[in-house]
Amino acid sequence: MDIKVQPKPWDRAESLALALEKTFTEEWGGPKSALALAYLRDTVIPELVFCLITNWHFLDNQTFRQILTAKLNTQFAYPPVFAEGLAGDVLMAAKSVLGVSPLANNHPWQPWEIILRMFTIGYRLPEIAQKTGYPETYLDIFKKIYQQLQAVTQDLGQASEEVVLAHRDLAGSDIQMLRFMLDFRARFEVFHNYFERLQAEQIIMELGLEIDPDNLIRLFEGLFEIEKQVTVARLADILKGAKSAWLTGENYFTKTRGYGLLAHWPKKQIVLLLEHLLAANLIISDANHDHVLSLSEKAARLIVPLVVPRLADEVQNTLRSKARDKISRSTAVLQGKNPEIAVHVIRELVRRGDAGVVMCFKALQRRVSKKVFLQIVWACGQLGGKDAISLLSKAILDRDSLVRVRACQAMGHMADQSFYFALINALEDPVALVREQAARSLAKLKMPSALKHLEQLINKIGEDPQVQRAARETKALLLKEKEQKEQE
Known part of the structure; x- marks a missing residue:
């Protein structure tokens, strides 16, 4: 096969626009007023041209015809019966200009496949409408049916397809659409890393x-x-x-x-x-x-499930070995690697709960990108230990304010009282967000001696309102903690 990249036929867009205008004005009696004709030329036809070219391979697809009918009805206010007939003629005009796509697909599920794929991987409905040309009203109905199906299957557990389809909450929904949705959900159990494949x-x-x-x-x-x-x-x-x-x-x-x-x-x-x-x-x-x-x-996110577990294993196995150079060998696994992959390796190591890997993280300071270092700071807060305390104590003095913010957050998560003076000093940081996070983290240390410092922050003229709010909330928590201890 010689052609590996299939361009869309945008060079025929002008011809398609003329053919559609002829369909509307001559074959369907078109708009009579100048204002309506301008709307047709400036809005309706450009929208249809984009939709038809984007979905060139669906011109003979019955589901796409239903979607196009819904577009004419809900987006351009053509009556349902009128829209259905018009959709057929619009498709005929498109085929006469664009011809048959080499990737033509007539399977009725395929347009739904595109919608649900985009929805599953995180696209919002306006984004899906923008990329596909499908009407947002149709997409919204489709999304609600899928969410309802998810709720039903969750309630019914391992019930058969027949039982699910017969559920009263799905009454009135297109059976073929429901069957497709059930098939789509089942693929996540059958295919390995199906999300990345989508x-x-x-x-x-x-x-x-x-x-x-x-x-x-x-x-x-x-x-x-x-x-x-x-x-x-x-x-x-x-x-x-x-x-x-x-x-x-x-x-x-x-x-x-x-x-x-x-x-x-x-x-x-x-x-x-x-x-x-x-x-x-x-x-x-x-x-x-x-x-x-x-x-x-x-692109790196697509291969995370394939490479991250292996790299995490390599870091752990190296650190557990008796090799003299185990620290340098373990850091080499992360150093110089794609930042996105390195971040996910760190997350995987945290998920495994092995505090020993902090030795590797400590050795990586200033030898990795900022993105990776921020993840290391977060990981230290999650895993804890002496090496984490040492790393965070340096990170809170970093020249980068975002690193200092993350260090404050990590200290709060660890709640180790050895961080007390570092957080007190951070209350005077030149960056408001650092001061705010320091104030919030002091609440986790539960040390009443911080109250006087918080009071100064609350009463400081010109202090950022968010910082003062954090200080007041922490003060209230510490006072409550102090009262409880006194009662005991």
Whole structure:
């Protein structure tokens, strides 16, 4: 297959607009007034052109026809019966101009698949409407039906499909739509890392790529192994499977699942794919360092379930070993890695509750990006221990105010009274948010001696209202704590 990137037919948009205007004005008797005609040309037709071109592969899809009918009815106020007939003629006009898409899909579930995929991976309804051209009213109804189905399945537990579909709360809903939704939910139990696959499918749809979602994820996973070491040309060789001297000499082809991934593609098509990923900021080229490639945060998130558990295991196993260089080896796992991946590795280590990894975190100070260091500060607050106390005591003096804020929050979470003087000093920090968080964290230490310092903050002229509010709330908590102790 020669074409790996399928462009949408935007070059025919003007012709489609003329065909639609003819459909409205000549075949359907169109608007008569100048104002109505202007609305048709400036609003209705541009909206329909976008919707039809975006959904080019659905022009013969019955579900898309229903959606288009709903668009004409709810968005442009055409009566239901009128909208249904008009939708058919609009689709005929579109097919006459655009022709048949090479990716035509007539399966009735496919438009719903796009809606539910976008909703599941976090798009809001206005964003889905903007990207698909579907009417927001239809999307809202679709979302409510899915949420109702979720509630029903949660109440019924392991009930059969027939029992779920017969539930009174789903009465009146489209049975085929409900069956699709049940099928969609079941995939999360059947397919490994299905959420990430949905994100890959969305990327493929938006960029018009012709690549399998699993292969796109494998491509990102392969690039992760050799980030900042390959250019587009070298990565294309890896994906093609070309065993150049550079590849065999460094053994990168044995380290990455990306090797030979697109062996059946012509190299120029692989380069074109990579250029599309670059243009979409999914992979990043460093112009200051020979244009070597790395993953963007969005692309890195797709491979988190694939690489994070392994890296977390490596950190833990190294620290538990008897090797003399175990600290440097464990830090090497995180140092220089993609920041998004490093952040998730830290979160995974915190989830496992191994306080021993703080030794690794302590050794990484100032050797990682700010994003990763902020996560380390948070992790210290979660895991605790002597190394965490040492790291946080330095972090609260950091020149970066956001680091100081996170340090205050982490100290509050640990609630170790050794942080008392550091937090008292932070009440005089030049940044209001630091002072606020310091005041709130003092409440967790439950030390009444902080009351006089809080009182000074409350009475300080010109102090930030949020800081004074935090001080008053902490003061109230400490006074209550003091009274309880006195009663005991």
